Amino acid sequence: MALPKVGSIGEYIREQRQQAKISLRQLAEAAGVSNPYLSQIERGLRKPSAEILNQIAKGLRISSQVLYVQAGLIEDREPPSDVITAIRADAHLSERQRQVLIDIYESFRKETRAEDEQTSQNARPRHASDPDDEPLPEEYLAALEPYAAPSSNGNVTQETKEG
Amino acid sequence: MALPKVGSIGEYIREQRQQAKISLRQLAEAAGVSNPYLSQIERGLRKPSAEILNQIAKGLRISSQVLYVQAGLIEDREPPSDVITAIRADAHLSERQRQVLIDIYESFRKETRAEDEQTSQNARPRHASDPDDEPLPEEYLAALEPYAAPSSNGNVTQETKEG
DNA sequence: TCGCCGCGTTTGCAATTGCAAGCAGCGAGA
DNA sequence: TCTCGCTGCTTGCAATTGCAAACGCGGCGA
Numbered sequence: 001m002a003l004p005k006v007g008s009i010g011e012y013i014r015e016q017r018q019q020a021k022i023s024l025r026q027l028a029e030a031a032g033v034s035n036p037y038l039s040q041i042e043r044g045l046r047k048p049s050a051e052i053l054n055q056i057a058k059g060l061r062i063s064s065q066v067l068y069v070q071a072g073l074i075e076d077r078e079p080p081s082d083v084i085t086a087i088r089a090d091a092h093l094s095e096r097q098r099q100v101l102i103d104i105y106e107s108f109r110k111e112t113r114a115e116d117e118q119t120s121q122n123a124r125p126r127h128a129s130d131p132d133d134e135p136l137p138e139e140y141l142a143a144l145e146p147y148a149a150p151s152s153n154g155n156v157t158q159e160t161k162e163g
Numbered sequence: 164m165a166l167p168k169v170g171s172i173g174e175y176i177r178e179q180r181q182q183a184k185i186s187l188r189q190l191a192e193a194a195g196v197s198n199p200y201l202s203q204i205e206r207g208l209r210k211p212s213a214e215i216l217n218q219i220a221k222g223l224r225i226s227s228q229v230l231y232v233q234a235g236l237i238e239d240r241e242p243p244s245d246v247i248t249a250i251r252a253d254a255h256l257s258e259r260q261r262q263v264l265i266d267i268y269e270s271f272r273k274e275t276r277a278e279d280e281q282t283s284q285n286a287r288p289r290h291a292s293d294p295d296d297e298p299l300p301e302e303y304l305a306a307l308e309p310y311a312a313p314s315s316n317g318n319v320t321q322e323t324k325e326g
Numbered sequence: 327t328c329g330c331c332g333c334g335t336t337t338g339c340a341a342t343t344g345c346a347a348g349c350a351g352c353g354a355g356a
Numbered sequence: 357t358c359t360c361g362c363t364g365c366t367t368g369c370a371a372t373t374g375c376a377a378a379c380g381c382g383g384c385g386a
Contacts, residue, residue: 050213086249
């Protein structure tokens with residue numbers, strides 16, 4: 001249902017606000033938005049941006065994702081079921097880390113499949129480049145480098161930093 | 164502050180787009196936004212609304228949540244990642260492979276968290292006696308051994324995100 | 327040498343967001 | 357009665373979004 005239901009997001013916010021027994025102005029201040037604007041949002045006259053939505057969610061102490069779903073900004077809670085999807089959906093990982101994990105995983109899959117190549121239905125090729133003939137390049141080992149250190153150093157060194 | 168890094172969302176989109184090997188115009192059409200607007204978004208000149216972000220996510224075939232987190236629209240205090248759940252649920256992996264993947268993943272998480280730690284006090288405090296802090300023992304490297312084939316090409320594509 | 331096509335970018339402009347200021351209604355206390 | 361203080365709502369207005377049109381650049385075939 002693509003239908004944004006712009007109105008319903010406002011109703012939902014109002015419901016939540018009244019359930020929390022706080023006034024429009026209180027929520028507005030807690031959320032850091034102006035009172036009139038919140039009023040218009042609740043009545044469906046304005047379509048708040050995600051930033052505002054996020055602040056309102058904070059003011060209401062509810063998950064912003066719930067609000068986003070209500071607003072139609074997130075399709076639905078689609079929990080990633082398989083490993084690769086989960087890795088891809090993990091926002092905590094850097095792009096490189098993601099790639100390393102995926103490639104290692106795929107290599108593992110291949111290794112296992114070679115051992116018992118009877119259960120391979122569930123396997124699904126993810127990339128156009130099927131890494132069938134390439135072992136893990138040293139890039140991956142480089143990514144693992146911090147862990148290859150002898151046990152004299154127990155700390156993890158960052159590979160990339162941004163600032 | 165959460166330091167939204169509004170610019171980084173554009174870079175991220177551009178990265179994803181180039182990784183998918185599609186042109187700006189193609190993505191724009193797939194996402195249903197205008198080409199110039201997408202151009203401005205990618206260069207950080209415009210801050211796209213969540214609606215646009217959602218459409219771009221669809222065009223890129225990636226999770227919109229990831230984009231929202233990148234845009235700072237969702238606090239990344241998300242539920243503990245489904246990556247581990249997915250790994251544990253994967254019947255094709257051996258127990259040792261599973262352990263390797265999980266440990267690598269957790270180490271990655273730790274690195275990233277160490278970077279984020281300045282901005283969010285929500286990060287889990289880590290003590291030195293925390294058993295999770297151990298580096299990967301050589302056992303894990305042994306598990307990776309078959310892939311450690313020393314290819315003579317020292318070609319590591321190092322992507323510096325920004326300077 | 328043209329013309330054509332695709333790439334990303336720049337340039338105005340309509341539409342919209344989001345806010346400050348102000349308005350009307352209601353209950354409490356003097 | 358008047359006056360606070362609170363509720364939510366209406367009204368302009370600056371700032372921003374998002375787009376259509378047009379631009380410069382480079383490659384390719386006639």
